[in-house]
Amino acid sequence: MRINASIGTFEYSRSAKRLAETFSTQFMYGAREILIDYLGISLDHILIGVLQHGEGPSFTHKANWPTPRYNFRRSALLVANKETKEFFSNKGIPNCRAIGSIWCYLDNSQLSSAILYTKDVEKRKPGGILFIPRHWGWFENRLLDNNRAYLVNSKRESHFRSLFESLRHRYPQENISCCVYWTELIDMNWSKLADQFGINIVTAGVSITSPPWAMAEARIRFLYRLYALIASHEVVIAETFSSAIFYALNLLKPVSIFDFGKDFNLVDNQQEMHWLREFMPEIFLDLKIDSSLTERANNLLGFDSMLPPEDLLNQTLWIE
Numbered sequence: 001m002r003i004n005a006s007i008g009t010f011e012y013s014r015s016a017k018r019l020a021e022t023f024s025t026q027f028m029y030g031a032r033e034i035l036i037d038y039l040g041i042s043l044d045h046i047l048i049g050v051l052q053h054g055e056g057p058s059f060t061h062k063a064n065w066p067t068p069r070y071n072f073r074r075s076a077l078l079v080a081n082k083e084t085k086e087f088f089s090n091k092g093i094p095n096c097r098a099i100g101s102i103w104c105y106l107d108n109s110q111l112s113s114a115i116l117y118t119k120d121v122e123k124r125k126p127g128g129i130l131f132i133p134r135h136w137g138w139f140e141n142r143l144l145d146n147n148r149a150y151l152v153n154s155k156r157e158s159h160f161r162s163l164f165e166s167l168r169h170r171y172p173q174e175n176i177s178c179c180v181y182w183t184e185l186i187d188m189n190w191s192k193l194a195d196q197f198g199i200n201i202v203t204a205g206v207s208i209t210s211p212p213w214a215m216a217e218a219r220i221r222f223l224y225r226l227y228a229l230i231a232s233h234e235v236v237i238a239e240t241f242s243s244a245i246f247y248a249l250n251l252l253k254p255v256s257i258f259d260f261g262k263d264f265n266l267v268d269n270q271q272e273m274h275w276l277r278e279f280m281p282e283i284f285l286d287l288k289i290d291s292s293l294t295e296r297a298n299n300l301l302g303f304d305s306m307l308p309p310e311d312l313l314n315q316t317l318w319i320e
Contacts, residue, residue: 056243164194
């Protein structure tokens with residue numbers, strides 16, 4: 001079975017909807033649909049368990065536990081690699097299984113069409129730099145006269161202006177695409193600022209929908225679109241820790257962390273950035289790609305933990 005977002009429809013019963021809402025994280029970034037494609041099961045199946053969210057060191061996944069209960073028992077925690085599984089096992093957490101990252105299960109037959117679709121929509125020349133900024137957004141939810149209001153955060157506005165200015169100064173002739181969240185894509189502040197520096201604004205799609213199982217192409221094609229964005233650029237530069245770093249290295253793209261002279265890398269993701277400096281110190285110095293970096297990224301993504309369809313089906317619980 002191959003899912004087509006434009007025609008894929010189904011209806012959950014009331015009890016199935018409750019299950020889908022309880023285990024809603026599986027719908028993020030189209031993860032469930034990727035696994036359903038791989039397993040060849042029907043579209044209305046629900047995974048009973050929690051999929052690892054994003055890529056990174058073991059400690060970043062502690063928020064996934066405890067998992068929701070099903071039939072009075074904790075449901076499975078499905079992580080990418082054996083090191084993370086061992087991390088949870090050493091903490092006495094049962095029912096944790098390493099199955100590989102969802103990235104590992106992308107269907108090769110769908111990748112080429114995703115790349116063509118991306119190039120057509122963006123109407124830009126292939127190549128250049130794909131820049132991954134921190135996902136702050138321009139606005140923040142603040143209490144104003146006893147009412148909630150979304151106001152422009154001047155510090156963030158200044159931050160992104162300095163960031164784009166420094167990025168363009170360092171790469172004056174390069175085609176630069178800035179990959180933002182969908183909410184940032186529709187924010188005209190981003191577009192206006194990017195236009196001033198000749199930077200393209202792109203997005204991979206939406207992470208989650210309402211309801212979570214809505215068959216929106218922007219959700220179920222998210223990882224394919226991200227693959228397309230990375231594959232169609234020459235290099236990937238991230239402002240801070242990001243799953244895209246490891247995806248890019250898997251695709252043999254040179255990667256670096258962009259330090260533009262301000263200590264914004266320490267504002268958030270401090271633990272992750274400290275870990276990344278130890279795990280991949282090379283990417284903090286310059287654009288790097290070599291077999292060692294790719295091997296470390298692939299190990300983190302858990303390619304050696306991938307399971308054949310029959311074994312994966314036996315290792316996971318799906319309710320129809």
